[in-house]
Amino acid sequence: MLNIVLFGPPGAGKGTQSEKVIAKYALTHLSTGDIFRENIANGTDLGKKVKEYTENGLLVPDSVTIDMLKSAMDGHKGAKGFIFDGFPRTVGQAEALDNMLAASGSKISTVVALDVNEGELKKRIEERKKVSNRADDEESKVLKRIDEYFSKTVHVLPYYEKQGKLHKVNGIGNIDQIFTSITDVIDAAK
Numbered sequence: 116m117l118n119i120v121l122f123g124p125p126g127a128g129k130g131t132q133s134e135k136v137i138a139k140y141a142l143t144h145l146s147t148g149d150i151f152r153e154n155i156a157n158g159t160d161l162g163k164k165v166k167e168y169t170e171n172g173l174l175v176p177d178s179v180t181i182d183m184l185k186s187a188m189d190g191h192k193g194a195k196g197f198i199f200d201g202f203p204r205t206v207g208q209a210e211a212l213d214n215m216l217a218a219s220g221s222k223i224s225t226v227v228a229l230d231v232n233e234g235e236l237k238k239r240i241e242e243r244k245k246v247s248n249r250a251d252d253e254e255s256k257v258l259k260r261i262d263e264y265f266s267k268t269v270h271v272l273p274y275y276e277k278q279g280k281l282h283k284v285n286g287i288g289n290i291d292q293i294f295t296s297i298t299d300v301i302d303a304a305k
């Protein structure tokens with residue numbers, strides 16, 4: 116099984132690049148942000164529970180996020196592999212993911228971390244705001260999300276570095292060039 120974590124701050128291009136990775140490697144896409152947004156749109160109990168957090172750019176508590184991811188994985192038993200997009204965002208989530216995969220005799224193959232500086236991120240999210248209808252693309256919420264990333268989520272990087280799985284890819288530049296750097300990392304892990 117090929118299991119990839121695509122890691123990066125909000126606005127780093129995770130959505131764009133994961134679409135290309137899925138098309139090339141036939142992986143199942145698990146984006147916790149997308150699943151939360153779907154649940155909010157459909158007014159489910161989970162949606163009601165997480166709305167406040169997501170719309171304010173705050174991380175949803177680990178217990179809720181991990182349970183949700185576990186059922187999403189259980190719903191794709193026949194998957195050839197997964198691309199985790201926006202998960203894990205805390206060390207607790209990273210540990211839970213390792214345990215869940217180990218329970219089915221699997222593991223994370225590699226971690227691609229898109230590297231984009233804070234100034235560029237803010238510029239990109241400003242642009243995205245013009246075309247997206249995400250409630251959390253408003254300026255103060257964006258700043259909060261970037262802040263959550265640099266205060267909490269970056270700690271996941273050393274977790275994977277210790278496992279020898281972390282690969283940083285420059286996330287600034289041409290989309291196809293960035294994709295080539297990502298596929299080089301994935302192909303080396305296959």
Ligand code: AMP
Pocket residue numbers: 125147148149151168169170172173174175176180200201202203204205208251260
């Ligand atoms: P994203 O689309 O990945 O930027 O996620 C949108 C929002 O969903 C985030 O700002 C968080 O509120 C929530 N979220 C998504 N993934 C996670 C996660 N792994 N842990 C906690 N909260 C998350």
